[in-house]
Amino acid sequence: MGLTNRSVGTHAVDQGLCVQRTADYDKVIALAGNPNVGKSTVFNGLTGLHQHTGNWPGKTVSNALGRCRYEEEGYILVDIPGTYSLMAHSAEEEVARNFICFGEPDAIVVVCDATCLERNLNLVLQAVETGRRVIVCVNLLDEAKRKGIEIDLSLLSERLKLPVVGVVARRKKDLRQLLSTLHETLQTPPEEASPLPVYPIAVESALARLVPLLDRYRCGGLNSRFVALKLLEQDDTLTAEITRYLGRDWLQDDALQAALADALCDLKTAGITPDTFKDQLVATIVKTAEQLCRGVVTRRRSEYDTADRRIDRLLTGRRFGYPLMLTLLAVVFWLTISGANIPSQWLSTALFWVQDRLSDLFYLLGAPEWLHGAIVLGAYRVLAWVVSVMLPPMAIFFPLFTLLEDVGYLPRIAYNLDHVFLRCRACGKQALTMSMGFGCNAAGVVGARIIDSPRERLLAILTNNFVPCNGRFPTLIAVLTMFFIGTAGNALDSVLAALLLTILIVLGILITFGVTKLLSRTILKGVPSSFTLEMPPYRKPQIGRVIVRSLFDRTLFVLGRAAAVAAPAGLLIWILANVTVGQINLLQHCATFLDPFARLMGLDGVILIAFILGFPANEIVVPIMIMTYMAQGSLTQLENLGAMRELFVSNGWTWQTAVSMLLFTLLHWPCSTTLMTVKKETGSVKWTLLAFLLPTIIGILGCMIFTALFT
């Protein structure tokens, strides 16, 4: 799951999957595959949708739907989370397995990575076992070629008795080939059954006891052999799903239960316990895949990944691993800050010019003053401010971040940091969820599904808010620039700003570690579970596409969200700022009430009320502050940061206020969307409350301590 307008904000809350066939003849196709084999690229190519693609495992954690047409036939494609096997171990894998088994897909396209085909075939074999129609799509042929790996696709197809299509998913031509194969396959009934993995004799005879009985129930299109395997595996979650799917408690059938008991007894006699049973299955599948690949895959060079290893030695090396990570972070910030300055000013000039024209229009039409105030000075101005200040940094940060993602650097961050997380008794993959948090904390919370252990997943969810999301970034940058660096914007200033921002982010990361550790030792006690992380090969990023894609997605998203939240918020704030009770406006009443407490934190009542009203979206915190300050008299035009600084200073801001503001921006309650997502993901009010309280308390205490020490 990456950062797109479909994966962040309210959309991050998984709505569950409901496949609606627009017509009876629509075919439902599941796209399955190991993590990080380019499934999403295939999906996007086929459907024209923009499921975010990235070079790290676990990017897709929930099903995504798309449609396409071929030869008058409608297809509904379902991009399911990447999974190594159908023996679900984690929440995302369960999503994948349940869709394949119970989503009644007309076919499963298993996307395989040509550079490690053998392991990918494990999933193909398991998919075949379920009894669904399977089409093998061998992706990343170009990458394999570069590494000197050759694959005999027709031999593979002959051995598997399945259609096999080799593709480079970025090429439209290849995807058309895949569609035509899909089309042909679904037009004709299967000619020959695919050979299935043959298990050790004891397992096979146990299966033989059950299969004839199960055949009678015609398990909803599921292969009886597959259901028998699952019964013997005593996979309770799956058998419960099967029962629910078939609609009655057919497993309780006496004959079946008796046969099952006999079969289990036989296995026991043969020395196969429930524990070793799964081993036998997996080992058989792995060996079968190995045999299938013999002669199909040829490696021309034994040293096929020297370049990758060399890069890894640098990026994850003892000497340069950590420094390079910090440098990269700082460079990304520097490019963002120095690049965003000028477009920000342009946008602001343009949007405020439009505001003046809007004002002219209102006067021309003789609109009442309150209407002009509410619409133009309220809704429009907040919208304009949010767009001009938020948009440019994001339009630079996201493509840069996406590039790092595309190249394959993110898993290396998790790899580098895992040891620290281990000491906090957490999982290194938490680093991936934190990276996602930079974009949107709600997306980070959902992304925590990539962590298998429920305890470690909770840790990641509860601490995600300590990395600032896109709504808070520009605020941090603006305050840093206004108070700690000249607003003239020369090169050295932006370097300094980037460094300060890096320090602030590192502080957030350190707090993440601290809180994770604290939780691990108190209410979320436990030992760290095991950890496996696949490190994908480095890939040449498709720079043009990355920039266009992330810019476009981001731009639309930020604008959409700005309009959806900022404009009505602006309206509300204008009303609060202009409805007076006893000579003072409502906003001021609230601010005055909060002021004594806010002073303890080094803030003032206005800032605190802005944070509170900014609960729906952090983007609007600064506009609320500006509006409240401006309602107190000085009606300056805020065309640049310099003017804003003056407004703040005239309202009593000092450098200490700015530091407290920075701290509280980094450390305060998550926005409403993130909290809703936490509720959805944890299913618990208690954890949601904790996700609210943790950063809030730390933020309030942090600001208070800073204020006590430095004023």
Next chain:
Amino acid sequence: MDTRMGLHELAVGQRAIVETLHMTGGMRRRLLDIGLVEQTTVECVGKAPSGDPIAFSVRGAVIALRGEDCRRVEVRRL
């Protein structure tokens, strides 16, 4: 010379064959999923800056495992 050892003892660049997985439950299934079944050849390809986790090449893919988990994978060095 006894070449049996824990997977964590493998130096970068060394190869080994997996003999026994001394573990049960989730971790065992994870390792089996990525193809680390008995008699599989693995190569240690790198270590994280702190020496842990350790990266191995298994069946064409690079997988990082924690030293603690590697300890319970018995291998025969090649």
